Amino acid sequence: MSVILQLLNVLPAALLAGVSAGGQYALIALGYTMVYGILRLINFAHGDIFTVAGFVMFYAVTAMPVYLAIPVTILLTVLLGFTVERLAYKPLRSAPRMSVMISAIGVSYLLQNLMWYITGGQPQQYPVIPWISDKIQIFGQETKRVTVITPLLTVALILLLLVLIKRTKLGLAMRAASRDFETARLMGVKINSVISMTFVIGSFLAAVGSFLFFSNYSTVSPTVGTMPGLKAFVAAVFGGIGSIPGAVVGGFLIGICENLIRAMGYSTFSDAFTFALLILVLCLKPTGLFGEKLEEKV
Amino acid sequence: MKKANRTILTGLGAIALLTVVSVGAEALAGSVSGLSIMLAVLKKATVYSLLAVSMNLLNGFTGLFSLGQAGFMLVGAYTYAILTIPVAKRAGVYQYYDGGVVQFSLPEMFSGVLGGTVGPVVGMVAALLVCGALAAFFGWLIGLPVLRLKSDYLAIATLGFAEIMRTFIQFEGFAPLTNGSNTLRQYTTFKHLYPYVIVVGICILLLVLLVNSSYGRAFKAIRDDEIAAEAMGINLAKHKMMSFVISSFFAGVGGGLMAMYTSSVQAKGFTAAMTYEILLMVVIGGIGSITGSILASFLFIGCSEWWLRFLDDSANNIGGMKLLAPGFRMVVFSVIVMIIVLFFRRGIMGSKELPDLFKKRQGKEGTR
Structure with a gap:
């Protein structure tokens, strides 16, 4: 009984933190999920691109005001995502899938070492972004404004993304490419620019995610992105990799579960839980909640 | 002579030769100043060559793309450390947990029976075997659910398991056994290079024999085409599990050796990044080549730890450039790795072995 009461006490705060993390x-x-949908590639470097965005922001605010630093960070992150695709994945377009995945692991290795070199391996204090880092009162809990903004902004961005994918010509090309690469190409879809755009959009979202994440987390170090990167990947798999609503549902679910477990006092196991969930989903329904069914051809 | 017997003889010969070389290298490193780093590099590379070959068995020979290596190494490293800390030192190591629950040490037990010179060695080898057995057991446990998955899903599931193991070892409830998130240290280790070479050599020889056996041929058949292999009457589940468990066994032994080499273990070091490094070694050496993996791990460790060191020294900068600084070595090194991954996809050896190269040359000379 007392356990339930205790849970009820921490529930609002945990839910709020969970929705935000989600x-x-x-x-x-x-x-x-977008990259996987089109290239069938687990982009292991995505978590590192997210971390790079954190560092770029850290250096950008030393040189310019915050309202300029934010677009500059977004621009540079997008550029990085674009470059990585052109240099490391495009040459392997006709190679076996595993080679591309290994290349992604190589890029992750390179980016981490590069960040270590530039920063000297020291964790850096993330700059305070005014307004979103302010303290506010909600449900009788004191928290940063970013906690409330995150889910709202996320939902807004996702709606925008869905419009882009369902209503525009680019979105049509993306859907065609993810359905059948070769046929899309035959129908005149410029496959390379579609793939580049996918990476641009993915990196843009990672940059936005990095503002929200690091405003909460407050230190940036070269390997800090690995864990959120892996968890986001679990979220994508959980929802059915390749499916956009799936990734969103997965992300929120994992964020909320994790924070509930933490609130109950088992914070050591919050990471383990995420991966246990992954394995459970993979074993019971390998294509995730909303994933397409894969068939093996002889 | 039967092919297997010839392989055993060649392998034992190579191990004997390498043992002599390693004793020589150690003497050289001890006498020439500035070469002491060579000994550390050789030890580390020897350990990594076993880890790379055991990963190659899965990724290269059976076609199971697993990223769980760090997890099995973690099991091996912790098992080794827990079993070999001398009883007298346990109170110091487990200072927060009243000396821990394990109150024996295998090297000490064996030296009680076999005397002070043979006993510790037997004890350490026994501890390594336990490392392997425990890692193999975990491999079996994990293999039950995940081996039904394919390609990248398998990779992610095994990666997830490695992370889970890392969390569990740091769990406070197991702390009297694992020392929680504190380091384990002061355990017995091999002092010289040659015992590493002998143990790793024997392990790799066993793996070579396995790959050349009928089981090995079944593994390769599964790698090339699962459906065709099944149609030929190969039991997929059984052979995949066998490959996974054996690879875990040697990853566990490698983890134990790694614990020896580093002389202290802490769970938080065994991250996915460690698995990635081993995977890159396998790729550089050539997926499906044992000698390639061995060569690649020596080149990999040599480059990253030793030959590129000068890049880290800011005193070497030419003409006021500030390019050379700590960390630059790893940047250059990872660029080299990327070039290999992108443009020399087959690695150093492709899927050939070192003896194959000599055979071909002989064949050409014969026809001339």
């Missing part, structure tokens, strides 16, 4: 996971997960 929003961040969802934003990163979209990058994974």
